[in-house]
Amino acid sequence: MRGxxxxxxxxxxxxxxxxxxxxxxxTRTLIKQHCAECHxxxxxxxxxxxxxLSFALTDRSVLESWLxxxxxxxxxxxxxxxxxxxxxATAVTSxxxxxxxxxxxQLGQAGVSRVRRLNRVEYEQTLRDLxxxxxxxxxxxxxxxxxxxxxxxxxxxxxISHIQMSRYLEAAxxxxxxxxxxxxxxxxxxxxxxxxxxxxTALSAIATVQAVPLLGGKLADGYSHKVVGxxxxxxRACQFNGTADAVVILKGDLGPHQSQGVQIDRFxxxxxxxxxxxxxxxxxxxxxxxxxxxxxxxHVVRAxxxxxxxxxxxxxxxxxxxxxxxxxxxxxxxxxxxxxxxxDGGPKNWPSVxxxxxxxxxxxxxxxxxxxxxxxxxxxxxxxxxGVSASRRLLFGDSxxxxxxxxxxxxxxxxxxxFRRTVAAxxxxxxxxxxxxxxxxxxxxxxxxxxxxxxxxxxxxxxxLGLEDGLAEAAKPKLxxxxxxxxxxFMLTNGPPDDELLKxxxxxxxxxxxxxxxxxxxxxxxxGSQRFVTHFLDQWLDLRKIDFTTPxxxxxxxxxxxxxxxxxxxxxxxxxTLLTDDLGVSNLVGSSFxxxxxxxxxxxxxxxxxxxxxxxxxxxxxxxxxxxxTQAAVLKIxxxxxxxxxxxxxxxxxxxxxxxxxxPPPPNIPAAEPDASGATTIRQIIERHRADSACAGCHAKxxxxxxxLETFDAIGAQRTHYLMPDRKQGxxxxxxxxxxxxxxxxxxxxxxxxxxxxxxxxxxxxARQFLIYGTxxxxxxxxxxxxxxxxxxxxxxxxxxxxLLLAVVVxxxxxxx
Numbered sequence: 001m002r003g004x005x006x007x008x009x010x011x012x013x014x015x016x017x018x019x020x021x022x023x024x025x026x027t028r029t030l031i032k033q034h035c036a037e038c039h040x041x042x043x044x045x046x047x048x049x050x051x052x053l054s055f056a057l058t059d060r061s062v063l064e065s066w067l068x069x070x071x072x073x074x075x076x077x078x079x080x081x082x083x084x085x086x087x088x089a090t091a092v093t094s095x096x097x098x099x100x101x102x103x104x105x106q107l108g109q110a111g112v113s114r115v116r117r118l119n120r121v122e123y124e125q126t127l128r129d130l131x132x133x134x135x136x137x138x139x140x141x142x143x144x145x146x147x148x149x150x151x152x153x154x155x156x157x158x159x160i161s162h163i164q165m166s167r168y169l170e171a172a173x174x175x176x177x178x179x180x181x182x183x184x185x186x187x188x189x190x191x192x193x194x195x196x197x198x199x200x201t202a203l204s205a206i207a208t209v210q211a212v213p214l215l216g217g218k219l220a221d222g223y224s225h226k227v228v229g230x231x232x233x234x235x236r237a238c239q240f241n242g243t244a245d246a247v248v249i250l251k252g253d254l255g256p257h258q259s260q261g262v263q264i265d266r267f268x269x270x271x272x273x274x275x276x277x278x279x280x281x282x283x284x285x286x287x288x289x290x291x292x293x294x295x296x297x298x299h300v301v302r303a304x305x306x307x308x309x310x311x312x313x314x315x316x317x318x319x320x321x322x323x324x325x326x327x328x329x330x331x332x333x334x335x336x337x338x339x340x341x342x343x344d345g346g347p348k349n350w351p352s353v354x355x356x357x358x359x360x361x362x363x364x365x366x367x368x369x370x371x372x373x374x375x376x377x378x379x380x381x382x383x384x385x386x387g388v389s390a391s392r393r394l395l396f397g398d399s400x401x402x403x404x405x406x407x408x409x410x411x412x413x414x415x416x417x418x419f420r421r422t423v424a425a426x427x428x429x430x431x432x433x434x435x436x437x438x439x440x441x442x443x444x445x446x447x448x449x450x451x452x453x454x455x456x457x458x459x460x461x462x463x464x465l466g467l468e469d470g471l472a473e474a475a476k477p478k479l480x481x482x483x484x485x486x487x488x489x490f491m492l493t494n495g496p497p498d499d500e501l502l503k504x505x506x507x508x509x510x511x512x513x514x515x516x517x518x519x520x521x522x523x524x525x526x527x528g529s530q531r532f533v534t535h536f537l538d539q540w541l542d543l544r545k546i547d548f549t550t551p552x553x554x555x556x557x558x559x560x561x562x563x564x565x566x567x568x569x570x571x572x573x574x575x576x577t578l579l580t581d582d583l584g585v586s587n588l589v590g591s592s593f594x595x596x597x598x599x600x601x602x603x604x605x606x607x608x609x610x611x612x613x614x615x616x617x618x619x620x621x622x623x624x625x626x627x628x629x630t631q632a633a634v635l636k637i638x639x640x641x642x643x644x645x646x647x648x649x650x651x652x653x654x655x656x657x658x659x660x661x662x663x664p665p666p667p668n669i670p671a672a673e674p675d676a677s678g679a680t681t682i683r684q685i686i687e688r689h690r691a692d693s694a695c696a697g698c699h700a701k702x703x704x705x706x707x708x709l710e711t712f713d714a715i716g717a718q719r720t721h722y723l724m725p726d727r728k729q730g731x732x733x734x735x736x737x738x739x740x741x742x743x744x745x746x747x748x749x750x751x752x753x754x755x756x757x758x759x760x761x762x763x764x765x766x767a768r769q770f771l772i773y774g775t776x777x778x779x780x781x782x783x784x785x786x787x788x789x790x791x792x793x794x795x796x797x798x799x800x801x802x803x804l805l806l807a808v809v810v811x812x813x814x815x816x817x
Contacts (some may be wrong), residue, residue: 011679023055024098026091034079034087057102067781070099072127103781114479114817115466116155116776119145121535123171125495127457130417134274135328141171150656150769151539153177153490153776154199165458172457176450179391184400186389187271187374194266196279196289196366197244201263206240209349210251211262212356213244214365217291219356220244226493236349238356248363249339250286250356251346252560259346261304261338264369269329273374276588277303277335278324280367281315292398293318299364300341300598300612302562305333307566312340312597312612315364326375339364340562341598376661395453402445408432414453418632419461420496421468422506431455465490465776478815481505482769484516487811491774492520493528494535513810520809524579524802533572533579540769541656542637549641551715556604559715566599567633567716574631579805583764584798588657590752591626593618603632624711624718624748628657632716634671639714646683646706658755659765662702683707683734704737711735763791763799770808775817786813 005512023031029049037043039050048065057063071080073096079086087095118126120142143164146157196202197213197220205211206223213220222242227234249262269275281301285294294317303310305327313323327335344361347353350508379388388400396402397410411431415423431452438448461467465487466561469480479487482497485505497505501519506511510519514727523529538544546568551559573595578587593616594604601617604625609617619626628634638649654660710733713719722730737751738744745751767790768779779787790811794803808814 026094027099115464116161117158117464119152127175129495132394133297138171138175142167146462149772149778151773152722155776172454176453182389182391183271191372192267193370195245195368195652197247202247207238208236209347209355212248213240214246225355234351236355246365246367248365250363252339252342261336263334263336266332267371269331272330274372275329275373276326278370280320282320282365283315283317284363284365286363289358289724294362297610302338304336304338314611320367343482402449415456418456420486481508481510484510492523492530492532517806517810520806533576536773545637551641556715562599566597569602569614570596571631571633578801582797582800582802584800585766586756586759588762589627589629589755594625628809635712635716644714646703649709650702650706704739707737708735708748759799767791767804775816
């Protein structure tokens, strides 16, 4: 007992002396023996003089410098491996123990902030839910959000300014006006159906020799063509004056003059709402004047709304097949269809060519389009009468009409949903006063209420997460019940808490581990969880950058819209599979399967996959694919559209998968750029770059994973040689390397085998990402032990991805950061 007491006293004295400005003795000894040679006043490598570094830990810059020292020594990066005399493990432990204690003592006094602003994605989704406008597009009215630690949910990056507030006022006004403009009564559901050949875009495709009208499976009567114009300006124009029951599209891309493809353009939605779209399509071979069975078993059709993909669908050979989907349509929206899998060039409209009468090639026939709606409104499941449209009911009560007698009641109900908590009558009075004052000035009741609602949507209680239980509660060690409900919901659905979560918050039971876990499971099973999958991957894996560069068409002619969409769908579908099946974190870098469709199977050289549906496909032995490392989307975002960079890819692997952050390069050090002429390999360029001592340390960690990924080009296709600017085969690729700390590999397969050995490291990295994303705060020095405890609970499932996520949610750290 006395020994324990002495240790406690010693630790306290150590911390006290540290806070007073004295470097612990063991730490000073380590610095003198192993660090001062490079980090003294004379040498000062990395602009760091440890012999003069203050120990006044109340100074934030000093505190951060010592935290970096701990990080570098703990990781083994310092002292450098090349030093002949390295400190023993005992010496390192003796030096770091009092140093950690001192740093923890200071950090423990710093406090935490659990309040942050909604980012613009969350703001948009919150208004969608609050106003029953599922397709509201409002985020573009707001400034871009900042990022810290890779996420746009971190408090330090989400500042607020007068410009931001003016944009919030504008966005709220637009959203409320749209909600109030919805019809008072729910519009009767109707079904519209018409031949695809009757659509204006179908007739346009026929006129430009890109489509064929059919009647009874044959070329329809009334089709003719002739050459118009003179000389170089002449072309073959087509005309159709007959009746058709189908239109055959002969080209995947209908060209710049009809980039929208074939649309449902003769249907006009009566009101904005949810609609069910159905269509009949089938694949065929057009052989001059005849319809024949194609060599392909099917073709794939994409439905889209502007730049939003609605889905991919199969069109089987010679078998009309009905497909359907539901989507939100505004009155001016037009659904488009493209035959994505047709790679034939289509018939030419040259004067010397007989158009469709001289053409043989694949085609997709569309028989008819059908639209049903508007379907049941989003609030019908609440048990409230659906006779009144949802948006107006949420604004003005059950009648959908503003009533002076119910102003306080509807205002309070709206405020409770907006503030994500129960609201006292006294809190609503300022907003009621706004409405009453405006009415005295001559405004209508509806207009006055909308202005009061606008004020609510610009109030701190709406714009900031963490205030749900009040400022006093926000300062306590753990989140209050309503703040916890909001944190859970905004993490797993990117939107506000629903009625069930709010009910559990109100009765105080949400924080119980079993209930909290059950609610997390419920949210992960809900449609809203797809928003979590999409946004989390956009941030964690940088998928949001997929369109930052455009692959050079001359170098990568196979890159098309279908491959772009399929690549994103693969990464999201793969993560969803890991989550749903609770597969271990080793799959992040090396899985025995991929989640792909027909287009990616062709891109990856995998046989036997046909159709639009994403599916889990086992990989053959020795395959280079598997895990996030070799997915087309990831490989594209880590390239610039023309050439690849092992440095960019190496940094991505280290930071995003392995959880190893890297400092920015020293100033005035040029980047290691690939040789555009192809005369020198990137490996040769990087080796010259690493000869600079200022670059060697970081590049020893960064470059090896990136070199292994050089066997994949800028769009994720495998290669053995670099591609010259003229598309000829260039120099051979050497994808071998050695990880810092040991472990040589000859290519991606062996690198993957080395990385999967560190399951614990992968789990720690992923759990940290979940925590940052969910709490809006980085995992600090004081929280590393708690992080390790979270990870340990998932060990029985081989650190399953779902187990890790749920362990994060029910942890004290999730409720206290």
